[in-house]
Amino acid sequence: MKKPNKSNTQLWTGRFQESVSDAVIDYTGSLDVDRRLAPQDLEGTRAHVQMLSSQGILSESNCESILNALSQVETEIKENQFPYRSELEDIHMNIESRLIELVGPSGAGVHSARSRNDQVSLDIKLYSRKTTNCWKNQLLNLQDSFLDRSEDLKEELFPAWTHLQVAQPISWSHYLLSFCVMFARDIERLESYQIRTSTSPLGAGAVAGSTLPINPEITAQTLGFKQSFENSYDVVGNRDFVLELLQIATQLMIHVSRLAEDFIYMSSSGVGWLRLPESLCTGSSMMPQKQNPDVLELARGRAASVLGHTQAVSTLLKGLPTSYHRDLQEDKTHLFATADIVTSTLRILPLIILGFQICRDKYTHLFKESFLESTDLAEYLVEQDVPFREAHRQVGKLVSYCASKNKALQELTDEEIQKWNPKCTKAVLKSLDPKSSLKRRNHKGGTGVKAVEKQLEHWHNWIKERRKTVSMK
Numbered sequence: 001m002k003k004p005n006k007s008n009t010q011l012w013t014g015r016f017q018e019s020v021s022d023a024v025i026d027y028t029g030s031l032d033v034d035r036r037l038a039p040q041d042l043e044g045t046r047a048h049v050q051m052l053s054s055q056g057i058l059s060e061s062n063c064e065s066i067l068n069a070l071s072q073v074e075t076e077i078k079e080n081q082f083p084y085r086s087e088l089e090d091i092h093m094n095i096e097s098r099l100i101e102l103v104g105p106s107g108a109g110v111h112s113a114r115s116r117n118d119q120v121s122l123d124i125k126l127y128s129r130k131t132t133n134c135w136k137n138q139l140l141n142l143q144d145s146f147l148d149r150s151e152d153l154k155e156e157l158f159p160a161w162t163h164l165q166v167a168q169p170i171s172w173s174h175y176l177l178s179f180c181v182m183f184a185r186d187i188e189r190l191e192s193y194q195i196r197t198s199t200s201p202l203g204a205g206a207v208a209g210s211t212l213p214i215n216p217e218i219t220a221q222t223l224g225f226k227q228s229f230e231n232s233y234d235v236v237g238n239r240d241f242v243l244e245l246l247q248i249a250t251q252l253m254i255h256v257s258r259l260a261e262d263f264i265y266m267s268s269s270g271v272g273w274l275r276l277p278e279s280l281c282t283g284s285s286m287m288p289q290k291q292n293p294d295v296l297e298l299a300r301g302r303a304a305s306v307l308g309h310t311q312a313v314s315t316l317l318k319g320l321p322t323s324y325h326r327d328l329q330e331d332k333t334h335l336f337a338t339a340d341i342v343t344s345t346l347r348i349l350p351l352i353i354l355g356f357q358i359c360r361d362k363y364t365h366l367f368k369e370s371f372l373e374s375t376d377l378a379e380y381l382v383e384q385d386v387p388f389r390e391a392h393r394q395v396g397k398l399v400s401y402c403a404s405k406n407k408a409l410q411e412l413t414d415e416e417i418q419k420w421n422p423k424c425t426k427a428v429l430k431s432l433d434p435k436s437s438l439k440r441r442n443h444k445g446g447t448g449v450k451a452v453e454k455q456l457e458h459w460h461n462w463i464k465e466r467r468k469t470v471s472m473k
Contacts, residue, residue: 025087033332034091035084038077040126041095041119042070047222048114048202055213057113062106069102092116092123113214115206117236117324122202124332126223128245129194131339135252136190137470138346139183140463145350146176147459154452156358157434159366164265166370169434170447172358177452179259180459186252187466193248197241200225204232207323236324239317242331246310249338253303256345260296263352267293272362277355280348295348302341309334368408371399373432376440377409380432384423394421 046067053063073095076082088094093116100107153172160170200223203209203216209232216228229235266273276293284290313334320327366372374395381391398420402409410433414426442448445455 025089028326028329029086029089030329030332031084031086031088031090031094033336034123036336037123037127037332038082038091038095039074040123040130041092042074042077043126044119044122044202044219044223045095045110046070047219049110050222051215051218052109052112054218055215057212057214058109062103062109065103066099066107066110069099069107072102073098090116092119113203113205113210113212115204115236117206118201118204118232120328121204121236121238122200122223124239124335125197125201125241127339128197128241128335131343132190132194132245133471135249135342135346136187136466138343139187139190139252140466140470142346142350142353143180143183143459143463145353146180147456147463149173149353150176150452150456153358154449154456155435155438156360157364157367157438159363159370159372166366166372168375169367169372169437171438171449171452173452173456174447176353177455177459179255180455182255182258183252184462186248186255189248189251191469193241193244195226197244198226199230199235200228201235201238202228204229204235207233207236233323237320237322237328239313239328239331242335243310243313243317246306246313246334246338249342250303250307250310252342253299253306253345256349257300257303259349260300263356264293264296264300267356272359275357275359276352280352280355295352299345299349302345306338306341309338367434368410371402371409372434373409373429373437374399376432376437377429380424380428381421 049058049063049066049070052058053060058066073082076098082094083098084094085097088097096108096111099110150173153176156172158170158172158175159166160168160175200216200220202219202223203214220226220228263274263276265271267276276291276296278291280295281291282294284292313331316327316330377398378388378391378395381394382388386394398409401416401420402412409429412420412426412429417424417426417429438447438449440448442450444451
């Protein structure tokens, strides 16, 4: 007996006189990828059915039957009882086919005035909105972890670097709070993204809208969007919102990668400024002594993956004419992979921040050996009416002299100091110790203890206000 062709089960075969090849059905199917859009597809379908009913396109009884069937489908999916059929191509056709099975022929009315073009666009937009809220909440949790550690480290010295060369003394709090600022920019990008992309595509149909008396504003309001689409031709092929979310994810993961690189470097054997929690490290299959920062290395590496997914979607869109094309089916692979990477990374990072230990004995010597107070000394001369460039030159010569004698600035004799600058006394040098720096730099954004306390207060309030705007819908 001849095996039925898969295309016999499709909902769009009326125009075809020949059966579509099984190879085509297999190649074009996306069910394995887009099954995760089931919640969004159900949400959008409910809103669409309610709009059709309010506009008199579906009867109230038919609407009620379809809504009840959608509830059953939702339960089946949640309980892993849904009869997925790969020959139906995607999650959208699977759900519609199941509705027709449950409701009967009248269930086919669910697709009135709707195409998979606007349906898929809506599902992806709903998914992107949920992902955005998830990331925002996770970033706020990550900021909280930096604040928790910063509260007790306001006077704990950190040898800040530029060019990976120690530069000036700051506090560990000031260092950690820099990441609050960095990730705040990502949160603000997500917030801007939410405002800019709050447009529902449902009702655009395949490309030209519908001759039926639909009201796209109703579905937009039901689904929590600020507005419905302005142009049906544009919206069915619009994936700017996918690319922009990936671009935000790329910037976010670049920040994660820089954080990871810092902690990998500082926990390395040759540096050892901090120790990572053992529970967040892994060992070697051959070397018993190893404790490897694999979580941070993977976070750093997965930033490259996100960058690759963003580039892939950029390339995909760059090559397309306007309106809808099947190529756009490929956007979900990159969107979902990126969502998984960012979500899992942001989930684990707070554990590292809350769990790392400072190893001050590994870097305390740098405050003496690396002339970190040199800038303070130059600014002291500025206060004595010495132009900064001249002060810079004088201190540079003094540092060169100390380096040649293998001395710290604080070890200079009164005679050496007077020879360098008659206005300067040893008492001045003693006051320019690293702890003094933390007391003197109290302008806005500085590393001074009082300045850091103001930063902590700012970020506690900032996070509190942002949490009011987080929705997991």
